[in-house]
Amino acid sequence: MKELHFKQIDEKMYHEKMDNGLDVYILPKKGFSKTFVTFTTKYGAIDNTFVPRGQTEPTNVPDGIAHFLEHKMFEKEEGDVFQKFSGFGAAANAFTSFTRTAYLFSATDHLYENTETLLNFVQEPYFTADTVEKEKGIIGQEITMYDDLPDWRLYFGTIDNMYHKHAAKIDIAGTIESIDKITAEHLYTCYETFYHPSNMLMFVVGSVQPEEMMAYIRENQSKKEFAEPSEIKRIFPDEPVEVAIKENTLYMDVQKPKVYVGLKAKETSLQGEEMLKHELAVQLTLELAFGRASDFYFNAYEKGWVDESYSFDFTLEKGFGFAIIGSDTSVPDDLTNAIKKELAKIEEKWPYGLSDLDRVRKKKIGFFLRALNSVEYIANQFTRYAFNDMDLFDAVPVLEKMTVADLQQAFETLQGESQQTVFSILPKKDKVKE
Amino acid sequence: MFQSIELKQGINLHIRKTDQFKTVNFSFKFKQALSEQAAAERSVLANVLLHSNEQYPSNPAFRSYLDELYGTAMYMDSSKRGNEHYVTLLAESVNDQYLSTGGVLDRVMNLLQVVLFKPNVENGVFKESIIKREKDSVIQRIESLYDDKTRYAQQRLVELLRPNHPASIGANGTIEFVQAITPTSLWEAYQKMLNEDELDIYVVGDIDEEQMTNTIKQAFPLESRTPLQKQQMEQQNSDSSDRSHVKETQDMKQGKLHIGFETPITFTHPDFPIMQITNGIFGGYPHAKLFMNVREKESMAYYVSSSFSSSYGLIFVLAGIDASKEEKAIRLIDEQLEALKKGEITQMEIDQTVAMLKNQLKEALDSARGQIEIFDQYKELGEPFKVENWFSKWSSVTKDDVQKMAKTIDKKMVYFLSGKEESSNEGAPL
Numbered sequence: 001m002k003e004l005h006f007k008q009i010d011e012k013m014y015h016e017k018m019d020n021g022l023d024v025y026i027l028p029k030k031g032f033s034k035t036f037v038t039f040t041t042k043y044g045a046i047d048n049t050f051v052p053r054g055q056t057e058p059t060n061v062p063d064g065i066a067h068f069l070e071h072k073m074f075e076k077e078e079g080d081v082f083q084k085f086s087g088f089g090a091a092a093n094a095f096t097s098f099t100r101t102a103y104l105f106s107a108t109d110h111l112y113e114n115t116e117t118l119l120n121f122v123q124e125p126y127f128t129a130d131t132v133e134k135e136k137g138i139i140g141q142e143i144t145m146y147d148d149l150p151d152w153r154l155y156f157g158t159i160d161n162m163y164h165k166h167a168a169k170i171d172i173a174g175t176i177e178s179i180d181k182i183t184a185e186h187l188y189t190c191y192e193t194f195y196h197p198s199n200m201l202m203f204v205v206g207s208v209q210p211e212e213m214m215a216y217i218r219e220n221q222s223k224k225e226f227a228e229p230s231e232i233k234r235i236f237p238d239e240p241v242e243v244a245i246k247e248n249t250l251y252m253d254v255q256k257p258k259v260y261v262g263l264k265a266k267e268t269s270l271q272g273e274e275m276l277k278h279e280l281a282v283q284l285t286l287e288l289a290f291g292r293a294s295d296f297y298f299n300a301y302e303k304g305w306v307d308e309s310y311s312f313d314f315t316l317e318k319g320f321g322f323a324i325i326g327s328d329t330s331v332p333d334d335l336t337n338a339i340k341k342e343l344a345k346i347e348e349k350w351p352y353g354l355s356d357l358d359r360v361r362k363k364k365i366g367f368f369l370r371a372l373n374s375v376e377y378i379a380n381q382f383t384r385y386a387f388n389d390m391d392l393f394d395a396v397p398v399l400e401k402m403t404v405a406d407l408q409q410a411f412e413t414l415q416g417e418s419q420q421t422v423f424s425i426l427p428k429k430d431k432v433k434e
Numbered sequence: 435m436f437q438s439i440e441l442k443q444g445i446n447l448h449i450r451k452t453d454q455f456k457t458v459n460f461s462f463k464f465k466q467a468l469s470e471q472a473a474a475e476r477s478v479l480a481n482v483l484l485h486s487n488e489q490y491p492s493n494p495a496f497r498s499y500l501d502e503l504y505g506t507a508m509y510m511d512s513s514k515r516g517n518e519h520y521v522t523l524l525a526e527s528v529n530d531q532y533l534s535t536g537g538v539l540d541r542v543m544n545l546l547q548v549v550l551f552k553p554n555v556e557n558g559v560f561k562e563s564i565i566k567r568e569k570d571s572v573i574q575r576i577e578s579l580y581d582d583k584t585r586y587a588q589q590r591l592v593e594l595l596r597p598n599h600p601a602s603i604g605a606n607g608t609i610e611f612v613q614a615i616t617p618t619s620l621w622e623a624y625q626k627m628l629n630e631d632e633l634d635i636y637v638v639g640d641i642d643e644e645q646m647t648n649t650i651k652q653a654f655p656l657e658s659r660t661p662l663q664k665q666q667m668e669q670q671n672s673d674s675s676d677r678s679h680v681k682e683t684q685d686m687k688q689g690k691l692h693i694g695f696e697t698p699i700t701f702t703h704p705d706f707p708i709m710q711i712t713n714g715i716f717g718g719y720p721h722a723k724l725f726m727n728v729r730e731k732e733s734m735a736y737y738v739s740s741s742f743s744s745s746y747g748l749i750f751v752l753a754g755i756d757a758s759k760e761e762k763a764i765r766l767i768d769e770q771l772e773a774l775k776k777g778e779i780t781q782m783e784i785d786q787t788v789a790m791l792k793n794q795l796k797e798a799l800d801s802a803r804g805q806i807e808i809f810d811q812y813k814e815l816g817e818p819f820k821v822e823n824w825f826s827k828w829s830s831v832t833k834d835d836v837q838k839m840a841k842t843i844d845k846k847m848v849y850f851l852s853g854k855e856e857s858s859n860e861g862a863p864l
Contacts, residue, residue: 301493
């Protein structure tokens, strides 16, 4: 077990790679009653084409299967795993993103029993034709629920506009039609390929005694048999830099239009510290251009083009990435034009200097320090960073070294009209009028 | 947990010194009686005070300054609890010890003072252009409810179940009351908030208690005021034969089933902890009857749960279902409550629920906000808040207690929001 001491922020973290390849990190937080534990596989909605473990040819599985598998992990021959967690007073949950599937609990008591439950239920798959069939009704309702959420449709509609082929464009939960094709065999294939301990990471944070917990996990893992680790071959299509669709509209039963401008990222191959620096540089630039203190936001707000739903965000993973800026707005065209004009202005002549950088740098450093109060943030973000060979605790030092030139260089990779797309949701009553 | 002192009549300071967090948290809670008009005025007021001030007369200048203070979070929130309306000024800043430039805490406290006492004024009242903009913002916030189908359906249920009652008054008031606001009426609302509202000030962080107390006394020299008298809310428990079933439509795919139940048990009732357990077994958790039977056994829903609104003595069941299965879903939900009333309750269900409630309470105390909110709510009971007291109240609950509690739960209203069929009538306008 290795000890890592972060003096500046007064935190210590412990790491050990288990014999089976599982990475375990433990970060004790003083004063906390709860412990938050995540057990995550580097496997998400985009991993739909791959070479199954033990085979040589690639296979393509139905959309939404990573999420389906996440649901099905909770059902065992002896019943529902939630029952067990409840008995030990733990709030358990799971989520599937583009690139990860995470299983987690938080508890203030019975830490070892709950940790054992988590390790065991994720490492003991149980899928039958009946249980798979039964889940289709539940997930069908989950998909229908998302279908009625305008903000969800807006976000995924924008991503769908950007990509020609990459699986980032498919819905994480799939569609009613795609999940209907899922079988227990599919689930086993995905499970065997992606749930090997060497593709997973466990993070324990909060009230925890690190030596004891590490020994407990080591003991649990040493009793289980796993195949030898092998490299996972994931297959991604060649994706052009240009967006697939420049503009698209969806009509829904909403009061007010919604619009997002999406910027498709050109640079999606970085990993490690380079990626960290790039990602932070783009985030800082977006803050300068579109943040609450920006001229753009002030103007748009005072003119009534944006409201409290206004947001902007940058997502970067290996193989895909995008920035999104938008809001609910009664004037989607005006807002879209203003965003594009602001982007053109930055492209024409870089407007930001050191004092600008210093301001948003301070804001971001403050953000990271505040986030360290949240055990959920630490565990989830550390895992995401680690799966991209980055270290969450490098963020502040990297921010301190950042230069204006770094920002300019990073932001250039999002510039260019061919990388821009617009997605809007308009009230259905407006369509009738047309 | 907190050290409380009365600064003046009606103004209390609660400080918690702890090194658990890397930040210092402030919360100023201004409280007065809830009405639609007050809610509307105070929501706009909160926005106006946070738009700009005498020292930072434009919003970008104000926001830039917060960025410079290492992204200090400062916002104002308009909310309600029971029959009271709250305006809360919140700030969270990184503790000076983690920063290369010191003095952030002092500057944040100065800024809090500026936000409350030195607004952006023109001719003795708030600037009209800012008021106009922020009125629009609040109106948009109220209107956006329609676009969130679950929240909309819930609001409709409560409006139908408790018309003209604190339970159905929105924390932002109504569009009409927002529109009616003038610079003068808003200035009066501001003066009333500062001079008449009951005020609780919370500070959580690694600070010097004595120094903080002195600073706050000096920085916020407010006059004493009369604390709010607890008003008993009308219970409105109506005849149990008066059940209604309301269906409305919008253009949407899922059916949103919202059922309202009454109970005489409220937060201050001695049986409150028993009702928490009863609700937990009914539908509060993934081990609950609703989750296990409606979702897991029947595969009818992704979400189905119950919640206990203890301020108002109401219990709600929410489920997202296929619109064609409304009847079956209602029957299954009824069956779960019937099972509770018949005493079909296992010791395991009680134990699980007690364990979950304990965990939830302890876990909530792991954030500064959680500590403030729980302390603020529980002090209403007039006894010092202790986690152990609640643990022992829950632990002594028996199967008979739960059954007795379940029998007080009376189904009152079914509200169903679903997609349009052929030429059915239009969805209710907002």
